[in-house]
Amino acid sequence: MQPPTPLQTAAHPMTPVSGRVLRRRWETDDTFTLDIEVAGGRPFPFAPGQFNMLYLFGVGEVPISISGDPDDPSKLTHTTREVGVVTRAMRRLRPGDTLGVRGPFGSAWPVSEAEGRDVVVIAGGIGLAPLRPVVYHLMRHRLRYNRIVILYGARSPEDILYAKELGQWSARLDVEVLVTVDRAARRWRGNVGVITRLIPRAPFDPENVVAMVCGPEIMMSFTVLELHRRGVASERIHVSMERNMKCAIGLCGHCQYGPHFICKDGPVFRFDAVEDLFRVREF
Amino acid sequence: MKIHTIPEILGEVPFFRDLKPEYREFLAGCARNVHFKAGEFLLLAGKKATHFYLIREGHVALEMEAGNKVFSIQTIGEGQILGWSWLVPPYTWHYDARAVEPVSAISFDAKCVREKCEKDPVFGYELLKRFSRLIAERLMATRIQMADLYQ
Numbered sequence A: 001m002q003p004p005t006p007l008q009t010a011a012h013p014m015t016p017v018s019g020r021v022l023r024r025r026w027e028t029d030d031t032f033t034l035d036i037e038v039a040g041g042r043p044f045p046f047a048p049g050q051f052n053m054l055y056l057f058g059v060g061e062v063p064i065s066i067s068g069d070p071d072d073p074s075k076l077t078h079t080t081r082e083v084g085v086v087t088r089a090m091r092r093l094r095p096g097d098t099l100g101v102r103g104p105f106g107s108a109w110p111v112s113e114a115e116g117r118d119v120v121v122i123a124g125g126i127g128l129a130p131l132r133p134v135v136y137h138l139m140r141h142r143l144r145y146n147r148i149v150i151l152y153g154a155r156s157p158e159d160i161l162y163a164k165e166l167g168q169w170s171a172r173l174d175v176e177v178l179v180t181v182d183r184a185a186r187r188w189r190g191n192v193g194v195i196t197r198l199i200p201r202a203p204f205d206p207e208n209v210v211a212m213v214c215g216p217e218i219m220m221s222f223t224v225l226e227l228h229r230r231g232v233a234s235e236r237i238h239v240s241m242e243r244n245m246k247c248a249i250g251l252c253g254h255c256q257y258g259p260h261f262i263c264k265d266g267p268v269f270r271f272d273a274v275e276d277l278f279r280v281r282e283f
Numbered sequence B: 001m002k003i004h005t006i007p008e009i010l011g012e013v014p015f016f017r018d019l020k021p022e023y024r025e026f027l028a029g030c031a032r033n034v035h036f037k038a039g040e041f042l043l044l045a046g047k048k049a050t051h052f053y054l055i056r057e058g059h060v061a062l063e064m065e066a067g068n069k070v071f072s073i074q075t076i077g078e079g080q081i082l083g084w085s086w087l088v089p090p091y092t093w094h095y096d097a098r099a100v101e102p103v104s105a106i107s108f109d110a111k112c113v114r115e116k117c118e119k120d121p122v123f124g125y126e127l128l129k130r131f132s133r134l135i136a137e138r139l140m141a142t143r144i145q146m147a148d149l150y151q
């Protein structure tokens, strides 16, 4: 199935449509979620893994993944970590403020190919945002999948994204959720240690699992190494890549990654397509 | 409920599973079941490493103090080994280890195990191979942690 293209929502993929902020929630100290209504309440279909270009008038435009429910196209949801000029301006948006939206762009997580198999979703830090639509999809269509495992790592308990939802998912008997943090004060009662340590004991069949991995590149490198060690083949590992973007439609070359354009061929890649470009420096 | 003997338990955990049965018996001769309440310390930094543990139930947090605050830097849970400093002189612990919840474990007497290693170098080498893997894993985990994965 082809993921939706921007032509469904705008006259031209380079022309933003107007979006109005409905709600802003703080997830952590530096990360917030915006619910956005697109021009006149038009539905905004997207596939899990796709992203939009969000344009702040007079400031700039940035690629941000869609973090909402793909089965509810009535509102658009984005979770953003404040790192620089545009994302800092974005954190100041209030309900009623407007921004430009271009998208959805890019490839999707392989939720259809994963049917009938175990699925392991592995996210680090803000990387849970692009994977949350996958989790919504898996939960809604639970019977189509075998075991579902969600592994999530954050720097500290205070940096955990969607903490309430993680709690709700882990309360389900048909989903295994393992969360770990790199360091914690004493009051934290959960796992402490790097996310790669969760992989050897995660309950999935390495021969019949589809892994979807998202986080900073270094986190994905070590995660893939551990998945390989567990016997998961590169063809069944998918990663989401990030590079600076401008046009988001494969014209300007800003997002070039080896022979690929991340905006068009990615951001989600089957690992064997990018394996040679991934570098893990000897530790 | 069937009560499992220590050699049976050792036969079930990945760390000891592929060790020859006679070596597991050998190890069991240095081992006993122990229990800790939540908040109790299994190891204390700077103290002599007289034991190591196989955790059977519950979680243990490795802790260190930095800037007057205590941080947990790793948790060790069911089926995992706690402690390798008993193998390397001067045999002292580097971290505190605190039971996060009630913990059941098998405790191994380090001196007894070291003596068996000296007496039977093949057994010693088998054990050393397992502990070097464990030390390498922990070293790797520490390095990844230092790389600050989520930056």
Ligand SMILES: Cc1cc2nc3c(=O)[nH]c(=O)nc-3n(C[C@H](O)[C@H](O)[C@H](O)COP(=O)(O)OP(=O)(O)OC[C@H]3O[C@@H](n4cnc5c(N)ncnc54)[C@H](O)[C@@H]3O)c2cc1C
Pocket (backbone or CB within 6 Å): A051, A060, A062, A063, A064, A065, A066, A079, A080, A081, A082, A083, A084, A085, A086, A087, A088, A126, A129, A130, A241, A242, A243, A244, A245, A267, B151
């Ligand atoms: C396909 C795609 C999907 C993305 N999805 C999301 C998302 O869902 N949520 C989200 O928060 N971000 C996401 N990003 C990253 C986001 O686009 C950048 O953080 C954003 O462009 C930064 O813009 P800025 O103007 O705020 O920062 P800039 O002013 O451009 O940069 C300021 C500082 O931040 C650093 N920086 C820039 N980008 C990043 C980054 N990605 N991570 C860490 N540091 C960075 C720069 O090196 C610089 O030091 C995505 C990126 C891509 C390519």
Ligand code: FES
Pocket (backbone or CB within 6 Å): A244, A245, A246, A247, A248, A249, A250, A251, A252, A253, A254, A255, A256, A261, A262, A263, A264
């Ligand atoms: S952003 Fe222009 S080619 Fe990808």
